Amino acid sequence: MGEIKKLKTNQRMGELLQEYYLRGFQEETNCWITSGGPVELLYAMGIYPVYPENHGALMGAAKVAPKYAEVAENEGFSQDLCSYARSDIGSAIAGDSPVGGLPKPNFLFSCNNICNTVVKWYQVLSRMFKVPHFLLDTPFVRKELKESHIDYVESQLYDLIEFLEKITGNEFDESRFSRILMSSIEGINAYREVLQMGRHKPSPLTCFDGFINMAPIVCLRGTEAPIGFYKEMRKELEERVKNGVGAVDDEEIRLLWDNIPIWYRLRGLSEFFSDHNACLVADTYTNAWTDFGELSSSDPIRGIAEAYAPIYLNIGLERMAEIVNRLIDTYGVDGVVIHSNRSCKPYSFGQYEIQKMIDIPSVVIEADMTDSRVFSEAQVQTRLEAFMEMLRS
Amino acid sequence: MAKREEIGYFCSFTPKELIKSAGFLPVRVLADERPISLANAHIQSYCCSQVKGPLEKMLTGDLNLKGAVFTRSCDSLMRLTDIWDLNSKMEVYDLEFPTNINERSRNYFVEELYRFKEWLEKLSGREISFEDLKGSIDLYEELEKILYDVYDIKPDYELTLRAETRDVEEVIREGKSRLKQLKKANTQNSKAKVLVTGSVCPFLEVYKLIESVGFSIVDDLCTGTRFFKSDVEKREIKDMEDAMGFLADKYFLKAPCPTKNYEGDRRFKYLLDRAQKVDGVVFILLKFCEPHLFDYAQLKKELGSRGKRTLLLELEFPIASLEQLRTRLEAFYEMAVS
Numbered sequence: 139m140g141e142i143k144k145l146k147t148n149q150r151m152g153e154l155l156q157e158y159y160l161r162g163f164q165e166e167t168n169c170w171i172t173s174g175g176p177v178e179l180l181y182a183m184g185i186y187p188v189y190p191e192n193h194g195a196l197m198g199a200a201k202v203a204p205k206y207a208e209v210a211e212n213e214g215f216s217q218d219l220c221s222y223a224r225s226d227i228g229s230a231i232a233g234d235s236p237v238g239g240l241p242k243p244n245f246l247f248s249c250n251n252i253c254n255t256v257v258k259w260y261q262v263l264s265r266m267f268k269v270p271h272f273l274l275d276t277p278f279v280r281k282e283l284k285e286s287h288i289d290y291v292e293s294q295l296y297d298l299i300e301f302l303e304k305i306t307g308n309e310f311d312e313s314r315f316s317r318i319l320m321s322s323i324e325g326i327n328a329y330r331e332v333l334q335m336g337r338h339k340p341s342p343l344t345c346f347d348g349f350i351n352m353a354p355i356v357c358l359r360g361t362e363a364p365i366g367f368y369k370e371m372r373k374e375l376e377e378r379v380k381n382g383v384g385a386v387d388d389e390e391i392r393l394l395w396d397n398i399p400i401w402y403r404l405r406g407l408s409e410f411f412s413d414h415n416a417c418l419v420a421d422t423y424t425n426a427w428t429d430f431g432e433l434s435s436s437d438p439i440r441g442i443a444e445a446y447a448p449i450y451l452n453i454g455l456e457r458m459a460e461i462v463n464r465l466i467d468t469y470g471v472d473g474v475v476i477h478s479n480r481s482c483k484p485y486s487f488g489q490y491e492i493q494k495m496i497d498i499p500s501v502v503i504e505a506d507m508t509d510s511r512v513f514s515e516a517q518v519q520t521r522l523e524a525f526m527e528m529l530r531s
Numbered sequence: 532m533a534k535r536e537e538i539g540y541f542c543s544f545t546p547k548e549l550i551k552s553a554g555f556l557p558v559r560v561l562a563d564e565r566p567i568s569l570a571n572a573h574i575q576s577y578c579c580s581q582v583k584g585p586l587e588k589m590l591t592g593d594l595n596l597k598g599a600v601f602t603r604s605c606d607s608l609m610r611l612t613d614i615w616d617l618n619s620k621m622e623v624y625d626l627e628f629p630t631n632i633n634e635r636s637r638n639y640f641v642e643e644l645y646r647f648k649e650w651l652e653k654l655s656g657r658e659i660s661f662e663d664l665k666g667s668i669d670l671y672e673e674l675e676k677i678l679y680d681v682y683d684i685k686p687d688y689e690l691t692l693r694a695e696t697r698d699v700e701e702v703i704r705e706g707k708s709r710l711k712q713l714k715k716a717n718t719q720n721s722k723a724k725v726l727v728t729g730s731v732c733p734f735l736e737v738y739k740l741i742e743s744v745g746f747s748i749v750d751d752l753c754t755g756t757r758f759f760k761s762d763v764e765k766r767e768i769k770d771m772e773d774a775m776g777f778l779a780d781k782y783f784l785k786a787p788c789p790t791k792n793y794e795g796d797r798r799f800k801y802l803l804d805r806a807q808k809v810d811g812v813v814f815i816l817l818k819f820c821e822p823h824l825f826d827y828a829q830l831k832k833e834l835g836s837r838g839k840r841t842l843l844l845e846l847e848f849p850i851a852s853l854e855q856l857r858t859r860l861e862a863f864y865e866m867a868v869s
Contacts, residue, residue, distance in 0.1 A: 258826070273792045286642045
C-alpha cells in the first residue's frame with residue numbers, strides 16, 4: 139500500500155488552528171461569518187471572526203458531524219439540509235464539539251456569494267442567539283459582472299461599515315483596512331504559490347494537503363499568519379521538488395478534484411489514489427480562495443465589491459467550466475473526480491453539464507462533505523476503480 | 532387571432548406585468564403528472580420537484596415557450612437557469628431579484644426591472660410604452676383583487692393555477708363569475724380551520740383531500756395567496772419611472788417568502804400571525820427545499836409553544852401515494868379537533 143507522505147507544515151497548521159479556536163473564547167466581540175464574506179472588514183474593526191463552516195469541516199474530519207447533525211435533526215431540522223449547517227446548529231444546541239463548541243456570537247454576518255443556504259442558516263442562528271444578522275447580498279453573476287451589481291454590493295459594504303461601527307462603538311479606520319487588505323492579498327498570493335506547486339511533475343502535493351492546510355486562508359485571511367505559514371509550506375514543497383520527491387510514489391495519473399472534500403474520508407481516498415499511483419494535483423475548492431485576491435479597482439471598497447461578487451460558486455456554468463478547463467491545462471491533468479455533494483446544491487447542480495464542457499474524462503461520485511451516513515464505500519470504490527482502469531487503457 | 536407567444540417563469544416574484552406589457556403571455560411552469568426520467572441526466576436526485584418537474588417538461592419537448600425567466604430565489608433555481616439554457620433553444624433570462632428586501636435593494640431592483648424590460652423589448656421587437664405597462668398593471672390589480680376576495684371566502688387553487696398560466700382578461704371573467712357563485716353559496720362554516728403553508732403544489736387533489744377530512748383551509752402557499760397578495764397601496768401612476776417604482780414596491784411588499792431576507796424577520800412573524808386563528812398548521816413542503824425546511828424547525832417549535840399542532844407533508848411530484856397522505860391528514864384532524 140502507498141505510504142501517505144505527511145507534510146511537516148501539517149503540525150504547524152494544527153497549532154495555528156488551535157490558537158485560532160482558543161482565541162475565540164478570549165475576544166470581547168466576535169462575529170460568525172460565512173466563508174465567502176469579506177473578513178478584512180471585520181479584522182479592520184478589531185472583530186474576531188468565527189467560521190461555522192470551518193467548524194463543520196472540523197467536525198466532519200473528526201467523524202463526529204453525524205452525532206451533532208442528529209441533535210439538530212431531533213429539533214426538526216431536515217436531514218436534507220446542508221450538513222455543515224446541521225452539525226453546527228446541533229453543536230450549538232449541545233454546547234460542545236471537538237473544540238469545545240464555538241463562542242456565542244455578538245452578531246452574524248453572511249454573504250450569499252457562496253450559496254443562499256447561508257442566508258437561511260444565519261436567519262436560524264439569529265433567532266437562536268437573538269443577535270443581529272447582516273446579509274451582504276451579492277447578485278448571481280451569470281455572465282459578465284454588471285456595473286449596477288457592483289454598485290449594489292459596494293453600497294452595502296458602506297452599510298456594513300456603519301453597522302460594524304455601531305456595534306463596536308469604534309470608528310472605521312481606512313488606513314488600517316488598507317493594510318489588512320494588503321496582507322490579505324499577500325496571504326492569497328502565498329497560498330496561490332503553494333497550490334501552483336502542483337504543476338510540477340511529479341507533484342509535491344495532493345489536494346488533500348491543500349484541504350488540510352486551507353484553514354489559515356479561510357479564517358486568518360488579512361492577518362500575518364497565512365503569509366508566513368504558506369511561505370513555510372512552499373519551502374517544504376520546493377525541497378520535495380528539488381529532491382524529485384512526489385506526493386505519490388511513481389505518479390502516473392494526474393487528477394483534478396471538484397467540490398468540497400469528503401472530510402471524513404480524506405485518509406481513505408488519499409490512500410486509494412496513492413495505491414493507484416494517481417495524484418490529485420489540484421482542485422476547484424481551494425483554488426476558489428485565490429479569487430479574492432483579484433482587486434482591479436484602486437478604491438479598496440469598490441475593489442472588494444468587484445472581487446467578492448464573481449467568485450467560483452456565484453458564476454454561471456459556462457464560466458465555471460472555463461475555469462475547470464484552465465485548471466486542467468495549468469496542472470496537466472488526465473481526469474476529473476467530481477464529488478456530487480448532497481449538502482451543496484450550488485456546487486453540485488450543473489456538474490453534469492460541466493462534465494460535457496470539459497475536454498478530458500471525468501467521474502462523478504455521490505457523497506456528502508460531512509454526513510458519512512449517506513456515504514456508500516462500495517459504490518464509490520467501484521466507480522473510482524473503473525475510472526482508474528479507464529484512464530490507464 | 533394568432534396564438535400569443537409565451538414566456539415561462541418559475542417564481543412568483545417574477546413581474547408578470549412586464550411580460551404581458553410586451554405582448555407575451557406569462558406562463559408559470561410547474562411540475563405535472565409525468566415521472567422524472569430525462570431530467571435525471573441533467574440534475575441530481577437531491578433536487579426539489581419545482582426544479583426537476585419543469586426541467587422534465589422542457590426536456591420532453593412539450594413546452595412551447597419563446598423564453599424562460601429565472602430568479603435567483605434559491606440555489607437550485609439559480610443553477611436551473613444555465614441547465615435550461617444549455618439544453619433548450621429558448622431565450623433564457625436571469626432576473627436578479629435581490630435576497631435582501633430593504634430600501635437599499637429597492638434602487639438596485641428598479642434597475643433590474645429596466646434591464647428586464649429591455650430584454651423583453653428586444654425579444655418582441657417593439658418598445659413597451661407607458662400605456663402598455665399601465666394597462667397591464669391595472670389588469671393584474673383587478674385580477675388580484677378578485678383572487679383576494681375569493682380566498683377570503685374559500686381558497687380556489689384551480690383559479691390561481693389558471694391565473695398563473697392563462698390570459699389575465701380571461702381569468703378575470705372566470706373569477707368574477709366564481710366570486711358571484713361563492714357569495715351566493717354563503718359558505719359560512721363551522722369547520723376546523725387549518726393553515727396550509729409551504730411552497731408550490733399544483734396538484735389540486737391535495738387540497739380536496741385536506742377538505743375531505745373535515746378542514747376548511749386558510750392559505751399560505753406560493754401557488755395560492757403568495758401568488759397574488761401584496762400590501763402595496765393602490766396609487767395613481769404617472770409615468771414609466773413611476774410604474775417601475777410601483778412594481779418594485781409591489782413585489783417587495785408581496786406576501787413574504789422564506790427565500791428572502793426581510794428586516795424584522797417579516798416572513799416568520801407573518802406566518803405566526805396567519806396561524807393565530809386556526810386549529811392546526813399543515814406544512815406542504817417540497818423535499819430538498821432548503822428555504823422552507825430551515826424555517827420549519829423553528830416555526831414548528833414556536834407554533835407548538837402557542838398550542839398549535841403541526842403536520843409536515845414532505846412531497847415529491849408526481850405524488851406517489853395520496854392514500855398515505857389521507858391517513859396522515861385524518862389522524863391529524865382527529866388530534867386537531869380533540
